[in-house]
Amino acid sequence: GAGVSQSPSNKVTEKGKDVELRCDPISGHTALYWYRQSLGQGLEFLIYFQGNSAPDKSGLPSDRFSAERTGGSVSTLTIQRTQQEDSAVYLCASSLGTARADQPQHFGDGTRLSIL
Amino acid sequence: AQTVTQSQPEMSVQEAETVTLSCTYDTSENNYYLFWYKQPPSRQMILVIRQEAYKQQNATENRFSVNFQKAAKSFSLKISDSQLGDTAMYFCAFTPSGTYKYIFGTGTRLKVLA
Numbered sequence: 611g612a613g614v615s616q617s618p619s620n621k622v623t624e625k626g627k628d629v630e631l632r633c634d635p636i637s638g639h640t641a642l643y644w645y646r647q648s649l650g651q652g653l654e655f656l657i658y659f660q661g662n663s664a665p666d667k668s669g670l671p672s673d674r675f676s677a678e679r680t681g682g683s684v685s686t687l688t689i690q691r692t693q694q695e696d697s698a699v700y701l702c703a704s705s706l707g708t709a710r711a712d713q714p715q716h717f718g719d720g721t722r723l724s725i726l
Numbered sequence: 727a728q729t730v731t732q733s734q735p736e737m738s739v740q741e742a743e744t745v746t747l748s749c750t751y752d753t754s755e756n757n758y759y760l761f762w763y764k765q766p767p768s769r770q771m772i773l774v775i776r777q778e779a780y781k782q783q784n785a786t787e788n789r790f791s792v793n794f795q796k797a798a799k800s801f802s803l804k805i806s807d808s809q810l811g812d813t814a815m816y817f818c819a820f821t822p823s824g825t826y827k828y829i830f831g832t833g834t835r836l837k838v839l840a
Contacts, residue, residue: 641826652817652832660826699769705826714761715828717771 612636614718616702622724623692631687631721635704643703643715644677644687653701659685660707689723697725728753730820732831739808740839746793747803747834749818755779757823760794760801765833766814774816777801779823808838 615634623629635642644656655669659679670676674692679685689696699722703715730751739745751760762774777785777794784792789806805812818831 643826643828653828653830655827658826666826701769701771703771714773714776715771716773717763720769722769 614702614704614716616700616718616721618721619719620722620724622726624726625694626691628688628690629692629723631689631700631702631723633685633687633702633704633718635683635685635702636716638706639704639716640682640707641705642679642685643705644685645701645703646671647699647701647720649698656687656700692723692725694725697723699723728755728820728822728829730818730829730831732816732818732834734834735832736835736837738837738839739805741808741810743808744804744806745808745836747805747816747818747836749801749803749831751799751801751818751820751829753799753820753822755822759821759823760792761819761821761828762790762792762801762803763817763819763830764812764814765817766811771817775803805836810838810840812836813838 617632640661642659645653657677658666674690677687699720701720703717705715706713758779760777763771764774765771775785775787775790791804793802815833817833819828821828
């Protein structure tokens with residue numbers, strides 16, 4: 611079946627502009643994650659959605675970052691007034707539910723965001 | 727705090743040889759899951775292998791196997807008969823049972839040489 615889909619694949623924008631990144635999880639997956647991966651670094655947790663529960667936003671680095679998940683499916687990560695340090699690959703992942711070995715995360719290809 | 731440490735930022739191996747990537751973690755949990763993910767230049771994170779902490783038997787997936795030492799909190803990945811397509815970043819990840827938080831290591835960049 612279809613995997614996690616992210617769009618756009620690449621985004622170049624000027625400092626100060628707002629950007630929206632989209633994630634379409636695997637059908638039936640109730641859990642959705644956003645991560646940020648700076649060049650040559652590991653994955654930095656941003657936000658987690660699980661079903662209808664309140665999201666865990668503890669990883670969002672500033673109030674310029676926000677995310678929503680509509681209808682328990684597609685999610686949008688919004689970065690307002692972008693700054694150069696926001697340049698990174700933004701990865702989305704989904705899973706069937708709470709982390710288990712038989713319910714691993716499945717990742718999208720990511721969006722490479724470049725702030726000029 | 728729960729942490730995952732990958733002490734080898736970069737490694738290389740000759741094609742057809744065997745290589746072992748190290749991963750250690752720190753937790754007070756007794757039940758948890760461990761994963762190795764591969765990230766080739768295409769960027770997509772691909773699950774390589776998974777291990778449940780309560781299982782003593784080491785997981786194996788074709789050319790990939792792990793050496794899970796629970797007491798030592800070590801979870802190394804062995805790649806046998808290395809292939810050029812194994813060239814990628816490899817991330818070790820840990821998640822406590824019943825939670826959703828994954829803790830990732832900083833990765834090991836593996837290059838397979840022809």
